[in-house]
Amino acid sequence: MAIVFNEIGYFKDPSPGSLPPDYQEFLLSLAGPTVIDISGQDTSRCRVITSLLHGNEPSGLIAIHRWLTSADKLVKPITNIRFILGSPEAASLAPLLSHRYLPGGKDLNRCFGSGKNSGYYLRANLIADAISQVSPEIVVDLHNTSGSGPAFAVCHGITANVLSLSSFFCETIILSAIRLGALLEQDFSCPTITVECGGCNDEFAHELAYEGICHILACETTRYFHQEREVEVVYQPHRLRLREDINLSYGGQNSGFHGVTLKADIEQYNFTGARKGEVLGWLDHNRLNNLQLTDEHGTDIIGEYFCVSGHRLLCAADMRIFMATTIKDIAINDCLFYVIKTGH
Template identity: 55%
Template structure:
């Protein structure tokens, strides 16, 4: 598929003809990054919602389309809303909503904040500019988790707005100092937050996205919404990653495979506690050398958090984990899971 990385399309208060009968038809009607602007009651303020940075994360698309087709002249949002659909090419490639990125492409959410003026980096710059152009009040980036998981948010800073935005969608906030080139990490002059709505295969995830959008559109002052809901905070997440060229498999028993074999039920532990000495899987003769946990100073701290019991991979300390996945492509190219020591949960 040929991509025009300089393309971006704008729609102002689109009618049903533009929105089509359902989200699938709408997706197929847009050819590149698409901005939809909705006029609010207070047109001096704008809130931005982005989605489809990854083409297989459908909850944002489904929820935004549902919300757009439900509003009328009597139910305008309290402020202007700008919706940005970032990678419709990946989302529309057959089978639709199954490709995180196009074959041979790059992860767009690793391309933001880079001074590179071509390809996916150029697209990231265009999307950044589309956000900056409206001097947003807040930015919410909608995603799905790579495995089955409760919804949670990710922010780079602990403040009232991060807590409030989280509470519109869910009740768990991860405060991350990891820098990967994500949209959420950019300075838009306001709070920018990622909402991981849960698995794209779970209808509840679409509902999480829709209800959050509806609240974001309805509340005039969102700065203290968290007082209505207790928000759990997880500090300083780290990523458990495979080293290059290490094999990965999943099983309920040790089958003596090369590399790492994770337990089949690993996704069930998302936002649960892995206790000290609890087994996560099995490794071959290379042991912990198959794995790495790089901290913010660039040091591999795998031995701080994991150990071997014979060839079993076990946790050394109590850990909260999230984003554990059985999607091999994502697990190998990105990470196996994120971890937060229990002492860093507030």
């Protein structure tokens, strides 16, 4: 498939009947990145909701399509709304909604703010421009985690508005200092959050995205957002990654594989966290050298978090775990999971 990087499709106020009633058909009707503008009651203001930067994360697409084709649309949003869908080509590649990005392509959500202007970097720039253009009062970027887990938001700066915006979707927000080239890291001069709605295949994640969108559309002002529920702030988790060319397996016991073996049910720790002494997997003779974990200054902190006994990979502290996945490709290329110590 030839990818066109310098174009964005555009719809304005599409009527519910003009769109395919099924979200998969809707997705297949999109040729590339797409902006959908909806006129609000107050057309001097705009809110931006982006999704599908990752082609295998459907909750935002499903929720946006549901709103676009539903009777709820008869209620005009308070402000103008700009929906942006980032990677329909990757999402459309069979099997549908299974590719984070196209084979041989780049992860679009690692291409923002690069200073480069071709290929996927150009697409990221066009999306960032499409956001800045409307001087949004908020930006929400909807994602799913690869593995199953509760929803959480991510931000790069905590303000009252960021907290209340997050409370429309979830009860946890991660304050991140990690710079990866994500949309979230760009400065749109307004509260900007990513919402990880839950797992790609979790029905509750699609529902949560939809409820959150409806809430944003119906909310009078971003200045006096009320907080829907308590939101817990989690400070600066770290990315646990494999070192280069290390083999990854999943299993229920030490099978003597090279490299790292994670427990097959590693995703459960997204819900429960892990206690000091908990076994998360098994390591070969290279022990902790198979893994890398650094803090925001680049200091190696693997020993603060993990230890080895026999070949078992053990938690050296109580910790929260986010985004653990058994999708090997993502675990290898992105990270095994995010961790942060809890208590002392």
